[in-house]
Amino acid sequence: MKLNIALLAGDGIGPEVINEAVKVSDAIAKKFNHEIVWTPALTGACAIDAVGVPYPDETHEICMKADAVLFGAIGHPKYDNDPSAPVRPEQGLLLMRKKLGLFANVRPTFTFPSLIDNSPLKRERIEGTDLVFLRELTGGIYFGEKGRKDGGETAFDNCVYTRAEVQRLAKKGFELAMTRSKKLCCVDKANVLETSRLWRETVQAMEKDYPEVTVSYEFVDAVAMRLVQWPNSYDVLITENLFGDILTDEASVISGSMGLMPSASVGEHTSLYEPIHGSYPQATGLNIANPLATVLSAAMMFEDAFKLTAEAEAIRSVVNKSLEQGIVTEDLAVKGAKTYSTSEVGDWLVANL
Amino acid sequence: MKLNIALLAGDGIGPEVINEAVKVSDAIAKKFNHEIVWTPALTGACAIDAVGVPYPDETHEICMKADAVLFGAIGHPKYDNDPSAPVRPEQGLLLMRKKLGLFANVRPTFTFPSLIDNSPLKRERIEGTDLVFLRELTGGIYFGEKGRKDGGETAFDNCVYTRAEVQRLAKKGFELAMTRSKKLCCVDKANVLETSRLWRETVQAMEKDYPEVTVSYEFVDAVAMRLVQWPNSYDVLITENLFGDILTDEASVISGSMGLMPSASVGEHTSLYEPIHGSYPQATGLNIANPLATVLSAAMMFEDAFKLTAEAEAIRSVVNKSLEQGIVTEDLAVKGAKTYSTSEVGDWLVANL
Ligand SMILES: CC(C)[C@H](C(=O)O)[C@@H](O)C(=O)O
Numbered sequence: 001m002k003l004n005i006a007l008l009a010g011d012g013i014g015p016e017v018i019n020e021a022v023k024v025s026d027a028i029a030k031k032f033n034h035e036i037v038w039t040p041a042l043t044g045a046c047a048i049d050a051v052g053v054p055y056p057d058e059t060h061e062i063c064m065k066a067d068a069v070l071f072g073a074i075g076h077p078k079y080d081n082d083p084s085a086p087v088r089p090e091q092g093l094l095l096m097r098k099k100l101g102l103f104a105n106v107r108p109t110f111t112f113p114s115l116i117d118n119s120p121l122k123r124e125r126i127e128g129t130d131l132v133f134l135r136e137l138t139g140g141i142y143f144g145e146k147g148r149k150d151g152g153e154t155a156f157d158n159c160v161y162t163r164a165e166v167q168r169l170a171k172k173g174f175e176l177a178m179t180r181s182k183k184l185c186c187v188d189k190a191n192v193l194e195t196s197r198l199w200r201e202t203v204q205a206m207e208k209d210y211p212e213v214t215v216s217y218e219f220v221d222a223v224a225m226r227l228v229q230w231p232n233s234y235d236v237l238i239t240e241n242l243f244g245d246i247l248t249d250e251a252s253v254i255s256g257s258m259g260l261m262p263s264a265s266v267g268e269h270t271s272l273y274e275p276i277h278g279s280y281p282q283a284t285g286l287n288i289a290n291p292l293a294t295v296l297s298a299a300m301m302f303e304d305a306f307k308l309t310a311e312a313e314a315i316r317s318v319v320n321k322s323l324e325q326g327i328v329t330e331d332l333a334v335k336g337a338k339t340y341s342t343s344e345v346g347d348w349l350v351a352n353l
Numbered sequence: 354m355k356l357n358i359a360l361l362a363g364d365g366i367g368p369e370v371i372n373e374a375v376k377v378s379d380a381i382a383k384k385f386n387h388e389i390v391w392t393p394a395l396t397g398a399c400a401i402d403a404v405g406v407p408y409p410d411e412t413h414e415i416c417m418k419a420d421a422v423l424f425g426a427i428g429h430p431k432y433d434n435d436p437s438a439p440v441r442p443e444q445g446l447l448l449m450r451k452k453l454g455l456f457a458n459v460r461p462t463f464t465f466p467s468l469i470d471n472s473p474l475k476r477e478r479i480e481g482t483d484l485v486f487l488r489e490l491t492g493g494i495y496f497g498e499k500g501r502k503d504g505g506e507t508a509f510d511n512c513v514y515t516r517a518e519v520q521r522l523a524k525k526g527f528e529l530a531m532t533r534s535k536k537l538c539c540v541d542k543a544n545v546l547e548t549s550r551l552w553r554e555t556v557q558a559m560e561k562d563y564p565e566v567t568v569s570y571e572f573v574d575a576v577a578m579r580l581v582q583w584p585n586s587y588d589v590l591i592t593e594n595l596f597g598d599i600l601t602d603e604a605s606v607i608s609g610s611m612g613l614m615p616s617a618s619v620g621e622h623t624s625l626y627e628p629i630h631g632s633y634p635q636a637t638g639l640n641i642a643n644p645l646a647t648v649l650s651a652a653m654m655f656e657d658a659f660k661l662t663a664e665a666e667a668i669r670s671v672v673n674k675s676l677e678q679g680i681v682t683e684d685l686a687v688k689g690a691k692t693y694s695t696s697e698v699g700d701w702l703v704a705n706l
């Protein structure tokens with residue numbers, strides 16, 4: 001099979017972790033007789049530096065033509081203290097989501113047995129955690145009208161959702177639940193927000209089409225609590241953009257495996273795969289960043305974008321082996337144990353596939 | 354001193370826990386030579402049942418005339434599955450906040466040494482946690498224009514803030530930080546929201562008036578993570594209404610002492626004191642609910658509303674004693690140990706003041 005993949009390394013440690021994912025993907029392709037054509041493109045701070053905008057049209061065209069996008073991370077400290085700067089890397093991210101129609105962000109949270117003690121939570125609270133958030137990614141308060149009035153003294157952000165937007169996200173949620181334990185939780189704030197009431201009534205109306213799925217409706221504040229108390233009580237959760245931003249990040253730290261969590265953003269055109277961690281500027285160029293979340297994002301890509309399940313499983317299994325054998329970067333190393341560099345971890349994975 | 358207190362017991366376990374707080378407050382008043390005049394009033398589901406609205410005008414007048422309001426909890430299961438019912442207990446809460454001008458919700462999260470092992474988090478992560486959220490309570494997306502368009506197919510909620518609203522909340526934050534460790538964290542989403550950019554620029558402009566306070570600015574998703582990872586790294590946090598709703602609930606479960614957390618809502622007129630827990634319908638009438646959060650809310654009231662610090666300390670110290678000696682309701686009891694009823698705990702507190 002020929003796989004056309006757009007490669008958006010981005011900023012900070014992005015290029016380093018992407019490099020290892022490419023090595024592993026190429027090795028898998030060789031093993032399973034596929035040909036991967038990687039097309040690199042600029043996004044984020046490096047795109048601003050090079051061409052003045054964070055998501056250039058050329059990058060967009062490359063993404064649209066590709067079968068999948070593998071993405072590293074974006075962000076640079078020079079933009080951190082000025083969220084109102086006219087051009088910022090994050091704008092590239094939002095524009096990319098919107099223009100690629102990436103309306104569903106798929107964020108799994110699961111535990112690796114060998115990492116469970118890294119969690120801030122007690123072992124008995126997280127054992128067995130295996131949940132997936134579907135976060136709506138192209139609507140809500142992120143993309144509604146925003147601005148100032150009264151000479152700058154009043155600011156507003158409008159949160160808007162249409163029934164169709166809720167339906168397409170919820171449909172993915174029901175479908176995903178059907179492939180798992182058939183439990184779906186709709187997270188909203190329907191006791192206060194009209195958009196949440198639209199979410200709830202839309203999902204309620206879809207229940208009859210998926211009679212096997214048990215749906216629960218929980219308020220976002222209650223979920224923020226229960227995620228810390230009993231994360232393993234959840235399976236598939238669907239929610240709107242802003243709630244998803246907050247809750248998926250909260251969920252990511254409970255498993256103790258945050259540095260390993262992959263994600264996918266799927267929608268109308270090409271799907272995008274990326275680690276959930278950021279550009280980690282302090283580690284840039286040091287060859288110490290953990291490449292496993294990006295390698296596991298590539299596994300997600302093989303499975304979801306190309307339906308190559310055996311290939312995905314092969315990647316996951318070698319990652320598990322590396323964890324068990326302690327072939328890990330310093331963030332995961334047991335005190336006193338030898339640590340490996342970013343590229344050494346990648347080399348080991350390739351050699352042990 | 355004569356203390357005029359409006360007593361809003363509310364629904365569910367509200368009346369039971371309020372009853373114990375009244376007993377303890379009366380005993381303290383007697384001991385310190387104060388006279389308390391309690392004026393009961395209806396709010397929540399019980400007000401809907403009695404007079405058709407969740408926050409009757411009469412209740413509002415009683416609150417406005419009082420020196421402080423002591424509040425139990427509201428909410429009833431019959432409203433739970435229909436967030437679009439025309440009259441709901443929560444509307445009473447929002448109306449009460451708005452009409453009483455309760456613009457700042459003060460939500461401390463701290464640990465009780467004897468309860469630390471109840472936390473889902475590991476001991477070393479939470480030891481020393483002592484933070485306070487100031488949540489803006491009368492603005493933002495809760496109170497902006499909301500509704501439907503396109504024949505009900507599109508829903509919207511408008512989030513609006515004025516500079517003056519941010520200033521009055523932030524002022525309380527800076528002042529509170531000055532009485533504590535002089536660290537203030539402004540939580541926003543300034544990389545996406547215009548209202549957050551207004552928050553950030555307003556707080557930045559106030560920094561010069563409090564040169565001793567160190568201010569940090571963090572995105573809401575990052576705070577949702579760090580609260581679980583290093584809760585003891587925070588001191589005073591200020592944030593807007595919806596972020597505060599989510600984060601204060603998240604924070605409440607990390608200490609393991611959720612059933613004990615008091616809160617205050619302060620603002621333009623009378624201040625209100627209430628436990629952070631809800632109306633816990635399943636326990637209603639069983640005399641098993643934990644009254645300590647309400648008793649500690651009364652302590653907060655003595656200290657903040659009446660500046661009666663010795664009285665507040667006396668309450669806190671007897672609560673600590675009850676915890677140490679295991680005179681607690683079933684939710685806090687060590688496995689196998691004797692448990693006490695709601696009223697027995699109250700009686701014990703009164704007897705040991
Ligand atoms: C950088 C920011 C705009 C972005 C978001 O809020 O969506 C990030 O937090 C994320 O979750 O991918």
Ligand SMILES: CC(C)[C@H](C(=O)O)[C@@H](O)C(=O)O
Pocket residue numbers: 191192221443446598
């Ligand atoms: C009941 C609800 C309207 C309320 C809120 O969202 O403010 C509650 O969650 C709270 O935090 O007091």
